[in-house]
Amino acid sequence: MKQEKADRRSQRTRRLVSAAFAELVAEMPYDKILVQDILDRAGIGRTTFYAHYFDKEDVLNSIIEQELELLTRQIDRAATGQRLIPSLELFEHAYHSQNQQLRALMQSRASDFLWEALQVALCRAIESALTTHWTEKYSSPIPVPVVSEYLAGAFLTLLKWWVTADMPYPPEQMERIFQQLALPGVWALLTESEQKAGIDADVPTLLSRTHL
Amino acid sequence: MKQEKADRRSQRTRRLVSAAFAELVAEMPYDKILVQDILDRAGIGRTTFYAHYFDKEDVLNSIIEQELELLTRQIDRAATGQRLIPSLELFEHAYHSQNQQLRALMQSRASDFLWEALQVALCRAIESALTTHWTEKYSSPIPVPVVSEYLAGAFLTLLKWWVTADMPYPPEQMERIFQQLALPGVWALLTESEQKAGIDADVPTLLSRTHL
DNA sequence: TTGGTTTCGGAACACCATGTCCGTTACCGA
DNA sequence: TCGGTAACGGACATGGTGTTCCGAAACCAA
Known part of the structure; x- marks a missing residue:
């Protein structure tokens, strides 16, 4: 096969x-x-x-596997840096994906596997980034795996909605929306001294809540 | 039937x-x-x-429908108040659910329908609460439906993880985790003057980031 | 308790999708 | 050009589905 x-x-x-x-x-x-x-x-x-x-499911898996490999590579590449999640790249990847396959697949119910696999891959990457680069700043009773799960889920929820709604906004805007909605809760878990560093330059702006 | x-x-x-x-x-x-x-x-x-x-799927639907009715009633009841989402009640509902059915169902792959239905119901409720009670405070370029989708998704992600992991923490703790992780981003969208009101008394504490 | 009604159960059935096997044909690579 | 390999169509066994018929059992109301 x-x-x-x-x-x-x-x-x-x-x-x-x-x-x-x-x-x-x-x-x-x-x-x-x-x-x-x-x-x-x-x-x-x-x-x-x-x-x-082998059978019908094998077709599905082969397509998903193929797509997942691209995405996973992208995720892991970002995990080497300090960023928790390569959100912009992922939005853009979906956006520019020439072949309709990805869009059609993501919109269909068959993609439950794909979403779940993505959730796992993202989660692993975030957890890794968090324990590698943010350990000393991270002091919270909330276990790291829970934070990872939350972040991955929040991101994928937005991505899923965006794709299902036929991508009404450009990737950059989705990226900003994600940053504004999902990340403040995570930043709050990191000690104050380091909040200006890494991840995204928008952080201070967001927390001051002035530009909205 | x-x-x-x-x-x-x-x-x-x-x-x-x-x-x-x-x-x-x-x-x-x-x-x-x-x-x-x-x-x-x-x-x-x-x-x-x-x-x-009618067939196998009819069995699944009848069970889901039954469970969904309970949850939806709970969600709608909370939507009449100012709260965006009855997170604590939902965590507790899952926790105290005597019949194993709910847990087994939520953990299985068959529950994709249930999760999706829950996402829709939650989303509707949040959107309704947001437009009804928070309109004048809400001033943000991010469309209300997107915020609703995010909040519902973030909550369900945590609920799903919690159930799948066999509920290692009490509902109250999950509630607190959810509040800390997912809500700051939403509060930031509401004008400052009203941030102390409604939803949860923890808000100021969270935003000051001192008790972590 | 009785008598009419409804549901249950088992066996047999047609139906359909699946996955395999065959010999033949068409195409590829060298 | 030639040997090998893949495509093809048709036929086939298999197995799960949903239906039908009918006698037996359980129910409910009077």
Whole structure:
């Protein structure tokens, strides 16, 4: 079920299946999609399909895995710095994602897996960043994993809403909204002396509540 | 498929099916559960099942609907006051929920529907409270629906984590955590003069960031 | 208790989607 | 050009679904 250096025909088939699946998932709920639907839409034979995928779920997973890899790489790259979460990059990634696949997928119910996987990946990265770069500043009875969970969830909620609403605002504005809504609570957990540093230059402005 | 004043036998059947389903959903992913599994577990006949439910999904929906009604009533009741969200009551509701059904359901993957429905209900309530009681204080470029979405999402993220982790803290502590993490960003959107009023007495304390 | 009504249960059934196997055809890479 | 590999269509076994029929059992009201 893997492709090392694939025959053109194999690539073609996989491409057709992915495209067909993306279309279908945008039209109807995942669990209503039949293998036959994929076959018809992709214009391939039954045998061919099963030569490439175990089953319907395998198609979903392969697409998600592929997309998730890009995102995870982006997240981990940011985790090496002091930033807790590469929010702007993620908003922009979704925004500029040429292939409709990502949007269609995110909007459909099939993406529950994707969102959950993203939540986990984000959470890990945030926790790591928090314990690596902010340990000495962090003094709060709230456990770090809870903070991470909250931040990841708050971000993904906004991202999800934004994508579902067909991205009515530019990524930069979403980034600002996220900073204003979700981060003050986290900053408050870090000792005062360091609040001006790192993460974002908007911090002081936000906490003074004057520019709204 | 409804029961007005049901025969004892009908009640028994529905009860058995609900219980069996709750058990199964705690043991395996929803889409792996067969009707036959429910039949075996509940100890009823195939014919009987289809006399009460359209299909497997109908069982899930009926349980969710039932639970959702309780929660929605609680949410709407709080929405009449100035509070944005009855967080403490919801944490406590989950905590004291005697029947394992709620916990098992929330922890399983089948509950995606429930979470989504909760998100919508919460969002509506928050938006309503915000436009009703806070209009004159609210002056921000961030649209009210976005704020509502964020608050509902942030709360549900914490609730979800808490339930999944088998509720390691008392509801009161979760309430405090939620207030500290998620609300500062929202309060900052309301004009300064009113920040001491309503919602929660902890507000000033939080914003001064001294008690952490 | 009785008698009419409703539900239950079991077996058999048609239906449909799944996943596999075959021989043949078309395409690819070298 | 030629050997290998993938696509194809059709047929097939499998397994879960939802329905039907009918006798037995449980219910409820009188």
